[in-house]
């Protein structure tokens with residue numbers, strides 16, 4: 001049997017408070033929290049509340065098409081949010097885990113170097129943020145990026161509370 005790192009719902013809740021304290025104690029506060037969907041959605045939401053930062057949004061990178069299969073060019077799907085007010089703001093980018101770290105490294109590079117697509121299909125305007133910092137629940141030792149804020153380190157496969165059970169389908173029994 002594979003030895004796994006199990007994050008419980010309680011561990012997640014407590015951990016996000018702990019991470020918020022670490023961020024506050026670093027003397028830096030974001031104006032906006034951005035989740036890397038889907039893995040970053042729950043931690044980003046929890047951090048947004050724990051930090052008292054109401055502005056939040058998501059962005060999605062299509063990079064992995066299959067295990068070890070990547071697209072030639074990573075595709076950034078614009079955040080599902082109005083980013084026009086973000087110019088010159090501090091952004092906290094949140095993901096579940098930096099494993100190879102390639103997804104998070106890519107998102108950070110895109111935000112820092114190219115800016116965030118405005119989300120308006122009629123415009124190619126890029127929003128430039130003042131500073132972007134990254135945050136993960138877990139970091140693995142092989143990661144190409146060291147996030148600015150990390151709760152825990154592991155090299156095991158992680159079971160997150162939101163993806164441990166199979167999806168609810170029409171033919172499966174649920175409690």
Ligand code: 5GP
Pocket residue numbers: 039095096097098099100101102103104156157158159160163
């Ligand atoms: P990357 O290799 O680019 O750092 O990770 C991409 C994504 O793969 C992560 O955001 C996460 O959703 C998923 N992933 C990577 N390692 C694990 C793991 O140990 N457990 C789970 N459940 N997902 C993982």
